[in-house]
Every structure is written in C-alpha cells, then in structure tokens.
Amino acid sequence: MTNKEIARPLKETAALLELTGGNPFRARAFANAARTIERMDERLSEQTDVTEIQGIGKGLASQIAEILERGSFDVRDDLLGSIPPGIMDVLKVKGLGAKKARVLWKSLGIQTLDELEAAALAGRIADLDGFGARSQESILENIVLLRSYMGRRRLADAAPFLPYITSELEGYTTRVTGDARRHLNDVERLDLLVETDDGDIPGRLMWLMDAETGEEHGLRWVEGTIEGGMTVRLTACVPSDAGRALAITTGPAAFAEKLARTPPSDSEQDAFKEAGLTWIDPGLRDMDGAVDRTDALASLHLVTVEDLHGCLHNHSTYSDGAHTLKEMADACRSRGYSYLGICDHSQSLKVANGMDVKTVKRQQAEIKALNEAYALDGGPEFKIFSGVESDILNDGSLDYEEEVLASFDFIVASVHTGFNMSEAAATERLVTAIKNPYTSILGHPTGRLILRREGYPIDHEAVLQACAAHGVAIELNANPWRLDLDWTWVERARQLGVPVSINPDAHAIDQIDLTAWGVRAARKGGLQVPECLNALSLAEFTAWIARS
C-alpha cells in the first residue's frame, strides 16, 4: 500500500468531519496527518512506528494500522454511513468544499449531484448565505465537467487492473487492445483480445460482473465490470485471425472499418498490408488523418525512454520534494541519465515551499560541490544543472530579480496561480514569459489535470509560435495526471521546430519513472529523437542552454 493510498481515507475523514459538523481541530489533525504521510519519502508499513511522526499520536496510529490491514477504519466507515452517499459527489464539484456542501445539505436538503443541479436550475442556491448568482452558475458549469469525467480513468489508474485481468485469463493468449493500447490520456474501459478455439466466448470468460455480450465487426465480445469498478471488454478471436482482430479492436474507427474488410490473418502487419496500409505504432493511429498517411507515419523514428539522456524539471527537499538533491541525482544517475535538471519552486509559491534567494544560493553551492564530486569519482559522466521552476506571475514576468534569474543554468517557467483567466489574457501571460530571455522551457502549458481540472484556456498556435520565435522549448509534463502539452499539439511543435522536453516533474525518486508516460504521449504525437530536448547528449544540452 502506497503512502498516498493510506493518506486518502484520512483526507476523506477530514472532509467528512467538516461535513458532519465535527470538531474542526480534529478534522485538521486528520488532514495534517494525511499531508505528512503523502510527503514522506519512507513508505509506511506495519513495522513503522508512526507515533514518532510529528502530528501523529496514539489515535491516528491505530487508525493507520487499521488502514494498512483493511484499507479503511471504523471512524471513517461510521462517518460515511452517517451521511447520504450522494454528498461525496457534491463534494467533488469544483468550488464546493465541506463547509459549503454542508450548508447545501442542511438548508436545502441537497444530497446528490442531481438535486444540486435541480436546485441551481431553480435558482434556489443564489439566495443562500455565502452563495450568489455567480456561484450558482459556476456550480452548474462544474457539474457538467464533473459528469464528463465520471466513468473514466486516467490511463495510469486503469493500467494496474491489467495484471489481475490477465491472471483471471490464465491459459488463454491475451493482448491489450483498444484505447489503452493506443495510449489515450484516459479510458472508459480496458479492452483485451482473447484467443479461443472457435472465436466464441467460453463460459470461463463470463466471470465479469453484470456481463453483457455482443458482436462488432464479426468479433464476439463480453463486457462487464471487475472489483474496483473498472469496465472490461474481452473480445474473442480464433488464433488464425488474431492479428487482424488486434488491429480492428485497437481502433480507432477509421482503422477498424478498413481492417474489418480484410481476410483473416494472424499477423497485424499482414492485415494492414491487406487493407492497403503500412503498419504503424498503435499510438499514432489517432493522429489527424492517420489512416491516409500510414506510409509517412511509419517512417518516423519515435523517441523511446532509452533515447533520453537527461531528466529535466525535478524537485527536491529545497522546495516540496520528498528526497534530497543528492538522492535525486544519484537516482537519476543509476537510471542511466547523464544529466539532471533540478527545478525547485520559486519564491512566490509558498504552498510548495518555494525557494527564497538565500535558499537558491545554498542549493547552487551544493550543486557545485556535487558536480565536482561526480567529476572525480570515476563513475559514468553525470552533471546536475541548476534550474528553477519559476512561477509565471500574473503579468507574465518571472519570479526573481534579473540577477537571480541569470544565476540559473536554465529555467522552466510555469503557471500555478490565477487559472481563471480568459484565453486572451492567459495566452498573453504565457507569451510574455516565453519572450523573457531567461526562459528555457515553458512548463505544463495549460495547467490541466486530466479528469480533474480543465486548466486555463490558451491559444496553442500562438504559444507555439512564440516558443519558435524565441528559442524556447515546450514541456510535455510526463505526470499521468498532466500529460501537458497534450499529444495532439506535438505534431505542430515539431513542424515549428519547437523542441519538446519530456519531464517527469518528479517530487520523489520513484516519480522519475513517470517519464515513461510522457514518452508514450510524445510518441502518440510522432515525436522523434532529434525533436526531443532531453534526448540531447550532455554536451549538446550544455550547448543548447548556452545559445544566445
């Protein structure tokens, strides 16, 4: 069980206590403990003496033990049982926290998302204390968004179900197909192709809950849910047609329709040939007009994790990271990278312990000392670059005086505040930051969180044009919650010659490996090795940041 999974029920309990009008300090204690556990570098287990952690005493210790044992604890279960279940959905509406949800519940009896919507539509919310016409309107807007997220999962949250599904299908040859094989950002269900003797669905495959069957392109499927609420579709095929069936079920529709008209084949490559297409990487099949240009797409030399030499945009204990600078650097080096860009938060972002100028100097001194040690220790070539994730302030300026900005090797500029700007204002803000001569990389360009937050609206074309004009790279933030720049804009970045930097934005050692999600997204947009900033060698990257 990860620390995050332990923290979740604690966090939820804090909200439940607020919602039910419990002692606010008690709620705060749960929230504090959750945050502390989330931020710890050491993973909690039954053996950990959690009472040694500041903010966790006897009570929380026994509750954490309960979570480790069964994923929940009595206090949480009792609280959950004491409220109408739909209120947890109301809490997910952006702009509504426990306090406001409680007011809605107690004064208007709102217990579900539907009731909330009805009350807002009837104009009954605007009159409540603490609410107004604007918040009533924003509730309606955010319900629409929330509904569009429901039933979907970020790919990284869906993928962990795969080992369980394949273990249930032991004895069958199975392959992941569908949206997950094409590496979409988020999926509604997981698709697997299962080879069976006769192409029919044997009874063994009917273990899915609420199973329904059907047929598509002549292939029979069974669809249902598994524990955890994940929707799964198993499509059956005979082994001699497995290649064609894989191509059809992988999709998208334009490919499926063409491939469905080809004769059976056990090879996906051959099936493509029969359809008059050249085989391409599944991720590429969503690109604009992909089905009409498979020849060109097949010739792309897509970037892989192994092509990356640098790991840029990472955090350490100098701001809100869990591991020290040296721990992060050693972890990067042991993964075979030859350079690390450390980019802790800048001074304005207090919530992430952003670095004041003194801290910056201290970090730069440590970087210098570590680099000297790395140069002498006889190990593989390795260098730490002194960077910063500078906040882009409201007016588009960076977060330090010029002399401090000049002291960094490179700068990732990102927006973390004021997400409610108009598209014109947000674009202008980014373009101003891009024009700043100290900006090297534009970080997570829209600020979106997949299935959670839309981010600020931007004119991608104008932003990419500005990057091209000012020699600024654009980040493809590899965190599976972000994947921002979205893959749909990678091709335009390539056309304009804007380097794409695949950055894990790691706040702990194991998050360095999130890079793989970014690489999948980059490949989906056709990114090739020379077009990827951190595929540059150490010498090339050194030259890149030194360019005028």
Place this chain on the structure above:
DNA sequence: CCTGGGTCCAGGAGTTGCTAATAAGCAAC
C-alpha cells in the same frame, strides 16, 4: 486528534491570494 505541560486538559491550524461574497471558503503544489 495532537502537543505539551498543567500528566488531564487547554489550546491548537503548511501559507497566501483569489473569488465572490460582503465574512469566509476554496484552491494552488
């Protein structure tokens, strides 16, 4: 619920700014 001194109970809250309200809740990593 935790901490800390009063060893049972008082007093407590990662910070700051925005939003949309007219005081306080929410969101940013």
